[in-house]
Amino acid sequence: MGEARTGAAPVSEREAEVLGLLRARLSNAAIAGRLHISVRTVESHVSSLLRKYGVPDRAALAALAGAPDGATGSGPDGATAGSSPAQIVGLPVPRTPFIGRVPERDAILSALRTERLVTLLGPGGVGKTRLAASAAWVAGPAFPSGGAFVDLVPVGAEFVVQAVAAALGVTESGRQTLMEGIVRRLGVGRSLLVLDNCEHLVEAVAAFADRMLSGCPELTVLTTSRERLAVPGERVLPVAPLPLGSDAEELFRVRAAAVDPDVVLDPPVVGEVCRRLDGMPLAIELAAARVPALGGEGLRAGLDDALRLVSGGRGAHVRHRSLRDVISWSYGLLDADERGLFRRLAVFAGSFDLAAASAMVHGGDASAAADLLGRLVEKSMVVRQRGARCSWRLLETVRAFAADELRASAELTEVRGRHLEWATGVTAELDRRRIAGEPWQDDFDVVADDLRAAVSHAWANRSSLPVTLTGRAHGLARSLAALSYARRFVSEATLHFRQAADLAPAPGDAARDLRGAAETTLAGLNPGTEAFDLLVAGAQRAGEAGEADVRARLLARAVEAACRFTADPTAVPRERLTRLLADARACADPGNPVTAAALAAAAAWAGGYTWRAPDPETARQAVTAARAADDPVLVSACLDAVSAAAIRAGRLREAHHVSGERLPLVDEMARDDPAAGAEIADALHMAVTYAVAAGDLPAARPAAVRLHADELVGNHPYASAGKLITVLALCGAFGEALDHADEMWDGWLRAGRPVSTALAPAVLSVALVHGLRGDQERFADWRARAQRVSGVGGAGGATDPAGPATMDDAPGVASFAAFVDARIAVHTGRLDDAAEVVRRAFGAYPLSRHEAYAHAAGAELAVVADLPDAAGRLAEAATWVEQNAWAAACLARARGRASGDPALLAESAAGWERIGAAYELRYTRDLIGAPGAPGASDLPTASTR
Numbered sequence: 001m002g003e004a005r006t007g008a009a010p011v012s013e014r015e016a017e018v019l020g021l022l023r024a025r026l027s028n029a030a031i032a033g034r035l036h037i038s039v040r041t042v043e044s045h046v047s048s049l050l051r052k053y054g055v056p057d058r059a060a061l062a063a064l065a066g067a068p069d070g071a072t073g074s075g076p077d078g079a080t081a082g083s084s085p086a087q088i089v090g091l092p093v094p095r096t097p098f099i100g101r102v103p104e105r106d107a108i109l110s111a112l113r114t115e116r117l118v119t120l121l122g123p124g125g126v127g128k129t130r131l132a133a134s135a136a137w138v139a140g141p142a143f144p145s146g147g148a149f150v151d152l153v154p155v156g157a158e159f160v161v162q163a164v165a166a167a168l169g170v171t172e173s174g175r176q177t178l179m180e181g182i183v184r185r186l187g188v189g190r191s192l193l194v195l196d197n198c199e200h201l202v203e204a205v206a207a208f209a210d211r212m213l214s215g216c217p218e219l220t221v222l223t224t225s226r227e228r229l230a231v232p233g234e235r236v237l238p239v240a241p242l243p244l245g246s247d248a249e250e251l252f253r254v255r256a257a258a259v260d261p262d263v264v265l266d267p268p269v270v271g272e273v274c275r276r277l278d279g280m281p282l283a284i285e286l287a288a289a290r291v292p293a294l295g296g297e298g299l300r301a302g303l304d305d306a307l308r309l310v311s312g313g314r315g316a317h318v319r320h321r322s323l324r325d326v327i328s329w330s331y332g333l334l335d336a337d338e339r340g341l342f343r344r345l346a347v348f349a350g351s352f353d354l355a356a357a358s359a360m361v362h363g364g365d366a367s368a369a370a371d372l373l374g375r376l377v378e379k380s381m382v383v384r385q386r387g388a389r390c391s392w393r394l395l396e397t398v399r400a401f402a403a404d405e406l407r408a409s410a411e412l413t414e415v416r417g418r419h420l421e422w423a424t425g426v427t428a429e430l431d432r433r434r435i436a437g438e439p440w441q442d443d444f445d446v447v448a449d450d451l452r453a454a455v456s457h458a459w460a461n462r463s464s465l466p467v468t469l470t471g472r473a474h475g476l477a478r479s480l481a482a483l484s485y486a487r488r489f490v491s492e493a494t495l496h497f498r499q500a501a502d503l504a505p506a507p508g509d510a511a512r513d514l515r516g517a518a519e520t521t522l523a524g525l526n527p528g529t530e531a532f533d534l535l536v537a538g539a540q541r542a543g544e545a546g547e548a549d550v551r552a553r554l555l556a557r558a559v560e561a562a563c564r565f566t567a568d569p570t571a572v573p574r575e576r577l578t579r580l581l582a583d584a585r586a587c588a589d590p591g592n593p594v595t596a597a598a599l600a601a602a603a604a605w606a607g608g609y610t611w612r613a614p615d616p617e618t619a620r621q622a623v624t625a626a627r628a629a630d631d632p633v634l635v636s637a638c639l640d641a642v643s644a645a646a647i648r649a650g651r652l653r654e655a656h657h658v659s660g661e662r663l664p665l666v667d668e669m670a671r672d673d674p675a676a677g678a679e680i681a682d683a684l685h686m687a688v689t690y691a692v693a694a695g696d697l698p699a700a701r702p703a704a705v706r707l708h709a710d711e712l713v714g715n716h717p718y719a720s721a722g723k724l725i726t727v728l729a730l731c732g733a734f735g736e737a738l739d740h741a742d743e744m745w746d747g748w749l750r751a752g753r754p755v756s757t758a759l760a761p762a763v764l765s766v767a768l769v770h771g772l773r774g775d776q777e778r779f780a781d782w783r784a785r786a787q788r789v790s791g792v793g794g795a796g797g798a799t800d801p802a803g804p805a806t807m808d809d810a811p812g813v814a815s816f817a818a819f820v821d822a823r824i825a826v827h828t829g830r831l832d833d834a835a836e837v838v839r840r841a842f843g844a845y846p847l848s849r850h851e852a853y854a855h856a857a858g859a860e861l862a863v864v865a866d867l868p869d870a871a872g873r874l875a876e877a878a879t880w881v882e883q884n885a886w887a888a889a890c891l892a893r894a895r896g897r898a899s900g901d902p903a904l905l906a907e908s909a910a911g912w913e914r915i916g917a918a919y920e921l922r923y924t925r926d927l928i929g930a931p932g933a934p935g936a937s938d939l940p941t942a943s944t945r
Contacts, residue, residue, distance in 0.1 A: 014035070021035075044437075044438075044439055096254070109135055112142070115233070117223070118221070120223070122240070124323070124396060125280050125281065125283060127282075128196075132194055145186070146192075150167045150193070150194065162489055162492060165182055168186070170185050172490040172524070176717060180751055183212065186219050194221075205225075206231050209221050240279075249267070252270050252287070259289055277326060283326040286327065303326070334381070342376055346402035351393040353389065360418060420454050427479035430483055431479050452480070456499075480496045481495075482672070490520055497517035507545040511554065512538075514554075515538045515557075516674055529571045536558050549595050552589070559606050562577055564605050564640075569612075594631060614644050626638045637679060639658050639662050642654075643658045652884055663683065663684075666683050685713070687703040687707075688723045692726060697727065707723055708723070717747030718743075721744040722758070733918070738769060763789050764816055767782035767820060771827065772827055816853065816854070826860055855879075855880055862874070909921055
């Protein structure tokens with residue numbers, strides 16, 4: 001009748017590493033040491049792998065890892081062991097032989113070779129899913145980058161992206177949306193995405209497929225639907241019923257023999273039954289399941305009665321009516337208990353286990369539920385799924401019939417209540433396991449669609465829900481929000497927190513839910529005012545509840561968020577922020593240290609006279625208050641205010657030192673707490689940014705590596721790689737920098753080419769590497785790419801089509817571009833436009849974190865080009881010597897070249913060695929060893945330094 005859809009659950013990159021080390025028979029402790037993770041984490045990964053592969057022990061996992069691509073034997077329908085179908089996660093595992101359909105499958109395989117979007121079109125029950133799965137197994141080797149098979153039956157229109165992300169093991173981070181993560185996963189190499197049962201989500205799937213095909217040039221999408229997607233380039237292949245006189249009868253005989261091996265069937269009776277059923281595979285399987293009870297003649301007679309209303313024509317509409325009548329006939333043959341459980345099971349959006357089915361039986365009797373399920377499986381009304389997890393499901397067409405019966409019954413409200421109660425219990429258990437550090441994500445993915453459906457139904461009907469169910473629905477929505485965030489479905493978590501606020505039984509509960517929605521918004525680094533508005537709304541609800549201190553904290557957080565996280569300095573008028581802060585102070589409990597710290601943080605960020613310019617003294621006082629509250633998130637926020645004030649004043653070393661204090665606090669923050677999400681992301685990014693600003697490469701490099709590897713923020717399509725590239729280029733690790741360059745650039749392209757002045761220095765760093773290596777063609781290419789990233793003239797596809805006229809007009813980019821141009825001019829000796837480059841290097845760059853680099857490189861260029869203002873430039877740049885270690889070493893070299901003083905060149909070489917700038921050290925030593933230059937013997941040795 002169908003097949004189980006479990007297959008091999010998606011394996012994360014870390015689990016794949018653990019699996020590979022199991023093959024080498026390493027212990028958990030040895031694996032932990034090799035991967036630099038805890039033994040407990042290894043144990044968690046091993047437990048997860050055992051569940052995903054359905055094997056009993058580590059030895060079986062090791063044997064599995066030893067097979068090519070994890071294959072353990074021949075795949076179904078012609079796929080062979082070790083071929084890449086093992087990488088197409090979620091492929092249904094067939095329970096029965098594949099019969100017929102060879103020409104149709106060949107047509108699909110041919111289309112997959114030439115087309116990028118192929119849709120199998122046909123009515124329910126015609127066999128589209130089985131045909132798509134069979135084609136995917138056979139086509140697998142043509143898609144070496146793998147892919148996924150995603151069943152969309154249980155999925156709501158707003159959760160298509162989550163369904164695909166869960167199948168691929170993709171998560172959302174502070175700077176990567178789920179869509180960006182999916183594009184990143186499927187955007188490299190040939191991959192196949194199968195979207196099954198799209199008919200109830202046509203618009204959502206069409207938009208998703210269009211976005212994927214645009215962002216993933218080598219991706220092929222195969223869909224099954226009753227309606228075409230109408231996406232440009234779609235190739236539609238109609239799926240017809242099985243041909244009579246051959247495949248239809250063979251399917252009937254095979255399925256009948258599966259339930260009664262001794263059955264003897266009269267060929268004319270079989271032919272007549274298949275003809276009456278129009279060759280529809282699902283109808284044939286339902287009928288074949290009744291052979292043991294009715295025999296061939298009894299089956300034919302029963303079908304004659306069931307189908308008596310179907311007359312005239314043999315079109316798809318009549319075929320679908322005949323299928324529905326066969327389901328109705330099969331339903332009518334069930335006893336009362338079987339019918340009751342069957343229609344109640346329609347409340348589940350996806351698969352269900354015995355505990356879920358038991359919740360639909362009066363009294364929650366598990367033994368009764370197991371008995372009824374067994375009988376329904378025998379009659380092909382329910383499908384038992386294969387895999388490590390014992391579960392069942394209703395095929396989509398059968399479920400639609402059961403749902404109609406449930407709606408027509410008098411028990412719909414009761415069943416909805418039972419489903420809500422079951423969902424509440426499931427989320428409570430998952431939340432318990434999450435908090436305890438036990439594995440929970442895989443089980444969450446299995447039931448997520450049902451949990452979402454339960455919350456959505458309760459939210460849509462909240463005005464008519466009984467009080468008891470409203471409270472239950474509120475707890476479910478809040479728990480689902482927490483689980484979604486922990487699963488890194490950040491945007492979804494915001495939705496569920498909002499739903500929880502609407503379902504809240506009291507205004508105080510709503511205030512906390514709105515705070516949760518605001519924090520998940522900030523964790524997604526939404527640069528707008530959404531978080532601010534949510535926090536203000538939450539403060540209002542707290543006021544209604546009489547919780548004045550909570551109201552004060554929410555207003556304080558709103559002020560901080562507006563001053564710190566919004567992209568537009570005019571988004572919230574300063575007068576309003578002043579009023580809100582005064583209001584917060586007026587209602588705060590002066591004896592609560594957490595409230596005092598929150599107010600201090602808000603006062604620090606709002607205390608300056610310019611956007612994102614905290615008042616230094618107020619910021620330092622805020623740090624003291626936050627430390628008294630012993631809240632690492634608040635302490636980090638206040639330290640960030642101190643750093644921001646220092647960088648504004650040009651105190652780069654202070655900003656760097658203070659940002660370094662935030663890193664240990666990150667380890668104290670709960671990663672599943674949305675309130676910590678934005679803080680973790682900001683602390684990791686700013687640790688790299690300020691270390692680079694101060695020229696402290698020994699601190700910048702490990703911070704950049706940590707950022708790039710962090711599970712919360714490191715999977716951004718280009719930002720974290722960009723930070724690492726800049727540091728590696730400055731360190732002289734040119735090969736490593738270029739190793740990440742294509743990853744960064746491809747990620748930016750797949751993300752839709754957004755204007756990003758934060759990324760431009762990384763792109764310019766790649767240009768710098770090529771220029772210092774003597775590859776002028778690639779230098780010019782990557783410098784032009786930096787213009788595109790900066791949106792120069794709208795070249796990057798910016799939202800502002802005009803964009804800055806040149807990189808000199810792009811804030812945060814111009815100084816670094818001038819630094820790169822000056823450094824390349826010095827290196828190559830091409831000095832024709834040296835005066836202009838020096839002028840740009842000493843331009844006015846407010847808020848620039850790279851001004852020290854530009855001034856130092858510009859001063860050295862002025863010396864090398866023998867410009868008349870070289871001495872003045874050296875004096876002007878000297879102001880950075882105490883603030884930036886890179887600039888200090890560069891200026892020592894420039895002064896040494898100007899004066900011929902070997903001690904200055906030796907000082908420069910020692911400076912480069914201290915900060916780990918390998919290329920600059922070699923370059924300086926080459927200068928010392930050049931004819932007419934101070935000798936290498938003048939360099940200090942390791943023993944004399």
